Amino acid sequence: DTGVSQNPRHKITKRGQNVTFRCDPISEHNRLYWYRQTLGQGPEFLTYFQNEAQLEKSRLLSDRFSAERPKGSFSTLEIQRTEQGDSAMYLCASSTHGELFFGEGSRLTVL
Amino acid sequence: GQQVMQIPQYQHVQEGEDFTTYCNSSTTLSNIQWYKQRPGGHPVFLIQLVKSGEVKKQKRLTFQFGEAKKNSSLHITATQTTDVGTYFCAGRGNQGGKLIFGQGTELSVKP
Numbered sequence: 153d154t155g156v157s158q159n160p161r162h163k164i165t166k167r168g169q170n171v172t173f174r175c176d177p178i179s180e181h182n183r184l185y186w187y188r189q190t191l192g193q194g195p196e197f198l199t200y201f202q203n204e205a206q207l208e209k210s211r212l213l214s215d216r217f218s219a220e221r222p223k224g225s226f227s228t229l230e231i232q233r234t235e236q237g238d239s240a241m242y243l244c245a246s247s248t249h250g251e252l253f254f255g256e257g258s259r260l261t262v263l
Numbered sequence: 264g265q266q267v268m269q270i271p272q273y274q275h276v277q278e279g280e281d282f283t284t285y286c287n288s289s290t291t292l293s294n295i296q297w298y299k300q301r302p303g304g305h306p307v308f309l310i311q312l313v314k315s316g317e318v319k320k321q322k323r324l325t326f327q328f329g330e331a332k333k334n335s336s337l338h339i340t341a342t343q344t345t346d347v348g349t350y351f352c353a354g355r356g357n358q359g360g361k362l363i364f365g366q367g368t369e370l371s372v373k374p
Contacts, residue, residue, distance in 0.1 A: 194365050252306075
């Protein structure tokens with residue numbers, strides 16, 4: 153499978169715990185995006201990378217969220233001290249310069 | 264900051280009827296993209312519009328980009344049950360980079 157891969161697909165955690173999601177983009181795609189989506193809403197932009205450089209981060213993102221793309225390939229999104237409001241689908245997408253190719257997402261449930 | 268608004272939020276049609284969703288941006292866009300998300304799935308790219316006043320067709324789907332590059336529409340002629348899903352527009356500002364999604368229009372088609 154040469155599409156965007158995300159894991160874990162599902163994560164249930166208790167409030168206050170840290171979680172980390174991984175995204176493996178399509179090979180050779182230099183841009184990687186993270187979005188958050190809740191039921192009935194559109195994907196909400198979180199951050200994006202061009203190669204290993206994080207070019208933009210949403211102001212909506214608190215300092216509990218951090219993303220990395222250390223070698224310009226896979227990326228991780230970490231949420232520290234999770235809150236119930238963090239429950240959502242976390243989508244990763246990659247691209248070269250045009251269309252975004254999305255992964256299946258990682259669904260987070262914070263109890 | 265850049266905002267993308269989409270209406271209507273829901274549209275219920277009888278199979279064979281037409282469907283239109285509208286997208287408006289608070290700022291001028293460099294390009295706009297359209298995505299379709301089936302229930303339980305992830306967004307899938309449909310098309311990208313770049314030029315002012317551009318019109319593109321894909322079979323029964325017609326996409327338009329406004330003259331001012333601040334609005335767009337998607338029109339589906341003679342809907343089919345396979346058209347069911349949520350349609351999102353997503354705009355990229357003149358500074359490039361992040362893609363901002365609208366809230367989406369959920370289309371249901373009654374056979």
